[in-house]
Amino acid sequence: MSGCPFSTSRRGLLGAAGGLLAGGAALGTGLASPLGRAPAGSVNPAASAVAGSSTADGTVPFFGAHQAGIETPQQIHTVFASFDLTARSAADLVSLLQDWTRAAARLTAGQPVEPLSGTAGRAPEDSGETVGLGARRLTLTFGFGPGLFELDGRDRYGLARQRPPELADLPVFAGDQLDPARSGGDLCIQACADDSFVAFHAIRQLARMASADDAAMGYGGKRAGATVATGAHAGTARLRWIQTGFLPDSPAGETPRNLLGFKDGTQNPGSRHMAEKSGGKLSGNGTFDDVVWVDQGPDWMRGGSYMVARRIRLSLEHWDRTELDFQEQVIGRRKASGAPLTGQHEYDPIDLDATDADGNPLIAENAHVRLGAASQSDGARIMRRTYSYNDGLSMVAERWPPWRQGLEYDAGLLFVAYQKDPRAGFTRMFDRMSRLDLLNQYATHVASGLFACPGGVAPGEFIGQKLFASV
Amino acid sequence: MSGCPFSTSRRGLLGAAGGLLAGGAALGTGLASPLGRAPAGSVNPAASAVAGSSTADGTVPFFGAHQAGIETPQQIHTVFASFDLTARSAADLVSLLQDWTRAAARLTAGQPVEPLSGTAGRAPEDSGETVGLGARRLTLTFGFGPGLFELDGRDRYGLARQRPPELADLPVFAGDQLDPARSGGDLCIQACADDSFVAFHAIRQLARMASADDAAMGYGGKRAGATVATGAHAGTARLRWIQTGFLPDSPAGETPRNLLGFKDGTQNPGSRHMAEKSGGKLSGNGTFDDVVWVDQGPDWMRGGSYMVARRIRLSLEHWDRTELDFQEQVIGRRKASGAPLTGQHEYDPIDLDATDADGNPLIAENAHVRLGAASQSDGARIMRRTYSYNDGLSMVAERWPPWRQGLEYDAGLLFVAYQKDPRAGFTRMFDRMSRLDLLNQYATHVASGLFACPGGVAPGEFIGQKLFASV
Numbered sequence: 001m002s003g004c005p006f007s008t009s010r011r012g013l014l015g016a017a018g019g020l021l022a023g024g025a026a027l028g029t030g031l032a033s034p035l036g037r038a039p040a041g042s043v044n045p046a047a048s049a050v051a052g053s054s055t056a057d058g059t060v061p062f063f064g065a066h067q068a069g070i071e072t073p074q075q076i077h078t079v080f081a082s083f084d085l086t087a088r089s090a091a092d093l094v095s096l097l098q099d100w101t102r103a104a105a106r107l108t109a110g111q112p113v114e115p116l117s118g119t120a121g122r123a124p125e126d127s128g129e130t131v132g133l134g135a136r137r138l139t140l141t142f143g144f145g146p147g148l149f150e151l152d153g154r155d156r157y158g159l160a161r162q163r164p165p166e167l168a169d170l171p172v173f174a175g176d177q178l179d180p181a182r183s184g185g186d187l188c189i190q191a192c193a194d195d196s197f198v199a200f201h202a203i204r205q206l207a208r209m210a211s212a213d214d215a216a217m218g219y220g221g222k223r224a225g226a227t228v229a230t231g232a233h234a235g236t237a238r239l240r241w242i243q244t245g246f247l248p249d250s251p252a253g254e255t256p257r258n259l260l261g262f263k264d265g266t267q268n269p270g271s272r273h274m275a276e277k278s279g280g281k282l283s284g285n286g287t288f289d290d291v292v293w294v295d296q297g298p299d300w301m302r303g304g305s306y307m308v309a310r311r312i313r314l315s316l317e318h319w320d321r322t323e324l325d326f327q328e329q330v331i332g333r334r335k336a337s338g339a340p341l342t343g344q345h346e347y348d349p350i351d352l353d354a355t356d357a358d359g360n361p362l363i364a365e366n367a368h369v370r371l372g373a374a375s376q377s378d379g380a381r382i383m384r385r386t387y388s389y390n391d392g393l394s395m396v397a398e399r400w401p402p403w404r405q406g407l408e409y410d411a412g413l414l415f416v417a418y419q420k421d422p423r424a425g426f427t428r429m430f431d432r433m434s435r436l437d438l439l440n441q442y443a444t445h446v447a448s449g450l451f452a453c454p455g456g457v458a459p460g461e462f463i464g465q466k467l468f469a470s471v
Numbered sequence: 472m473s474g475c476p477f478s479t480s481r482r483g484l485l486g487a488a489g490g491l492l493a494g495g496a497a498l499g500t501g502l503a504s505p506l507g508r509a510p511a512g513s514v515n516p517a518a519s520a521v522a523g524s525s526t527a528d529g530t531v532p533f534f535g536a537h538q539a540g541i542e543t544p545q546q547i548h549t550v551f552a553s554f555d556l557t558a559r560s561a562a563d564l565v566s567l568l569q570d571w572t573r574a575a576a577r578l579t580a581g582q583p584v585e586p587l588s589g590t591a592g593r594a595p596e597d598s599g600e601t602v603g604l605g606a607r608r609l610t611l612t613f614g615f616g617p618g619l620f621e622l623d624g625r626d627r628y629g630l631a632r633q634r635p636p637e638l639a640d641l642p643v644f645a646g647d648q649l650d651p652a653r654s655g656g657d658l659c660i661q662a663c664a665d666d667s668f669v670a671f672h673a674i675r676q677l678a679r680m681a682s683a684d685d686a687a688m689g690y691g692g693k694r695a696g697a698t699v700a701t702g703a704h705a706g707t708a709r710l711r712w713i714q715t716g717f718l719p720d721s722p723a724g725e726t727p728r729n730l731l732g733f734k735d736g737t738q739n740p741g742s743r744h745m746a747e748k749s750g751g752k753l754s755g756n757g758t759f760d761d762v763v764w765v766d767q768g769p770d771w772m773r774g775g776s777y778m779v780a781r782r783i784r785l786s787l788e789h790w791d792r793t794e795l796d797f798q799e800q801v802i803g804r805r806k807a808s809g810a811p812l813t814g815q816h817e818y819d820p821i822d823l824d825a826t827d828a829d830g831n832p833l834i835a836e837n838a839h840v841r842l843g844a845a846s847q848s849d850g851a852r853i854m855r856r857t858y859s860y861n862d863g864l865s866m867v868a869e870r871w872p873p874w875r876q877g878l879e880y881d882a883g884l885l886f887v888a889y890q891k892d893p894r895a896g897f898t899r900m901f902d903r904m905s906r907l908d909l910l911n912q913y914a915t916h917v918a919s920g921l922f923a924c925p926g927g928v929a930p931g932e933f934i935g936q937k938l939f940a941s942v
Binding site: 076077079116117119120121122123124127128129130131132133136194195196197198200204208211238239240241242243244246247248249250251254257258259260261262316317319320321322323324325335336388390391392393406407409411 | 547548550587588590591592593594595598599600601602603604607665666667668669671675679682709710711712713714715717718719720721722725728729730731732733787788790791792793794795796806807859861862863864877878880882
């Protein structure tokens with residue numbers, strides 16, 4: 001043995017590798033019948049109860065009218081994964097989605113893709129690091145990007161005509177500084193859980209099921225039902241980018257803060273607290289049915305939603321040196337309480353018409369909450385499910401005095417917004433925001449993704465199945 | 472307003488910024504008297520009880536005979552920050568350490584550096600995102616790197632002769648692929664907490680107290696007691712690298728697993744479970760007094776320890792395609808139970824002499840547990856306090872068939888080891904390991920740091936105070 005990472009033992013390993021056998025078979029309980037741990041109510045796709053309610057044992061039902069992980073009260077960790085599809089045919093893609101559905105049902109029920117026992121002589125299907133942790137409210141939310149329908153003008157899977165108009169590419173917004181390597185993707189899976197190991201574990205298992213490595217590395221692995229090409233670089237999807245995110249583990253009932261130190265999410269549609277504070281009625285920002293769930297267009301998107309994901313870098317150094325009063329003017333709320341500048345408490349209404357003695361608006365014309373108000377943007381409403389991210393340090397150089405340069409936090413927001421139609425939701429709202437928001441001094445959008453999240457999955461179905469009915 | 476991130480409002484902001492005032496004064500309760508929330512026992516530096524025991528309200532005492540965060544049962548999140556010192560004099564460095572001590576005492580007690588109330592008109596000393604979260608067992612562990620004593624041959628702070636021989640630079644090990652930008656540093660602070668927001672928040676506040684930005688950005692800020700140079704790029708320390716880490720939130724009493732899916736830390740000195748399993752006696756791997764705490768040499772290191780930090784990238788893709796049996800041979804333990812290959816249960820003794828019917832050792836000559844055994848490395852013993860890390864994807868290209876290339880997980884271990892003397896601890900152990908360990912097929916050391924963590928802090932002292940007695 002030496003510093004060479006692949007020495008004698010590796011060859012022995014390759015030679016001895018018989019393969020993953022028909023690993024898919026070991027998973028194959030999901031399709032025929034609902035999983036034992038999933039509550040019976042969750043397997044009825046017509047159930048209109050709040051999707052993603054967690055059960056006493058920490059599981060969030062995977063099957064239901066809507067995908068979990070959207071209305072589900074936010075877990076404190078996420079791993080967001082975007083994939084490029086490499087499947088050579090619609091059949092291979094369907095096979096992948098079937099495998100993923102089976103695995104997702106197991107993982108979200110707190111089960112490994114395959115138990116470790118009985119895997120002697122081959123590589124286990126499950127990497128095993130979450131043994132004993134339970135589901136920790138794991139949800140897996142799948143979205144289809146534009147490239148699944150059409151890539152560089154090619155109709156790879158015969159789906160080009162199925163691309164919904166809502167999935168039109170986002171425009172370039174003022175100030176966009178998007179890194180293409182961390183943007184886009186043909187398909188995304190967002191894992192959310194109350195444990196960071198559980199979230200990453202789920203992505204790792206699913207990515208592996210789609211990867212080329214079993215073929216390319218010569219291990220002889222073969223996904224049951226999938227066509228594995230004999231050449232190198234087969235596989236059905238490969239990871240394009242991953243973004244981890246986290247929330248403070250705030251006391252129950254409190255709106256979590258973001259890295260700006262402000263509460264984030266007070267005004268979300270269907271907010272439990274908005275509802276409580278309004279005496280049982282939902283807030284002016286509407287219900288999930290009003291804002292989030294698609295109720296027209298193709299069958300496969302009914303009960304689904306469109307997801308906009310943006311990686312927003314925040315200049316924490318700059319923000320931390322900003323006076324408290326100015327921070328509050330930027331946001332339009334008090335930092336400590338979360339109250340709008342026109343109120344005393346977090347859930348007090350935002351009075352955009354209130355003025356001071358001189359007639360100046362109490363909430364500035366370019367304050368974040370004003371620009372985010374539906375009344376200011378032709379009724380644009382979104383449901384935000386945003387995490388913070390912290391990726392260490394990276395280089396920043398300014399081109400104005402004092403020409404500050406050096407390492408700064410690469411930290412900020414993994415902003416995720418759901419809506420019926422991004423054109424009338426995020427795009428309409430952010431078009432003005434990107435030009436006017438005071439917060440733009442501190443925030444730069446550095447990556448972007450747009451995904452159509454199909455409606456929920458019924459037992460026996462696979463995720464997005466109705467989309468493929470015509471293929 | 473436009474896409475320009477610094478427009479009219481920024482100028483207004485700069486003009487209006489009066490500064491941070493004597494922010495240090497707001498902190499100044501720590502030195503004169505112990506904090507109210509710190510249990511009385513913890514403020515006695517002679518107390519030899521387990522440092523870092525957490526109290527019912529989730530606080531770990533900051534003051535004590537040893538620094539917290541070493542013997543403290545591992546929290547599930549960490550933010551590890553390394554700094555380059557830019558202080559121009561020993562006095563400025565002392566002032567920084569005084570400020571940091573005061574702030575650390577507050578932060579670890581679950582208090583903000585400064586409450587938000589009363590900060591109108593200036594930038595708050597505390598960024599505020601952890602309001603209401605509590606201490607979440609936050610510990611802040613400080614370490615001094617070689618550059619504090621001598622940098623590029625310069626004795627910057629008159630401390631060159633104080634550099635302990637134990638702080639000799641680590642040798643280059645076989646297989647090292649160290650990124651200097653993420654290695655080393657003159658000083659480190661490791662924040663550990665059960666909430667990722669709390670850990671990052673602490674580093675952010677401390678880094679800001681040392682940074683050049685208050686001066687360089689023209690905000691006019693001035694740390695109480697510190698000399699702030701009038702030129703650009705003043706400040707006393709700047710962040711060099713940050714590494715976040717995490718553990719699974721394992722059930723109480725279970726050894727957490729790492730991303731290889733194996734339990735990690737079973738054999739640590741003073742392990743509670745080793746003690747229980749051995750009928751109340753501590754394990755053969757010794758106590759903290761045996762292995763960790765420095766009991767000779769200069770006063771300032773008495774009760775301290777030397778920390779080796781290594782960022783170890785794991786090829787998860789390769790590992791996941793390795794047969795279970797081979798994974799277990801690599802480690803020398805069973806994956807599911809954690810038992811050594813010569814036993815049935817996790818805490819069974821490792822029998823390095825056991826052979827099979829053919830006389831071959833049951834635990835391979837180059838298995839990880841064999842090479843980590845003190846008996847195999849001249850008695851080298853360390854206390855590991857390792858986290859996993861997950862930094863998304865980065866490019867890997869192989870130079871052998873099938874010339875696989877593409878994005879792979881940039882994930883693995885933030886390995887942290889404590890010992891009385893790294894030369895007789897980590898270096899002695901890893902010298903053989905780096906050449907022989909089967910795990911080297913899957914593990915690459917990509918960054919490294921070495922720090923002298925001084926003994927604990929008594930109320931009225933600042934961290935490392937005795938080191939500066941001679942200056």
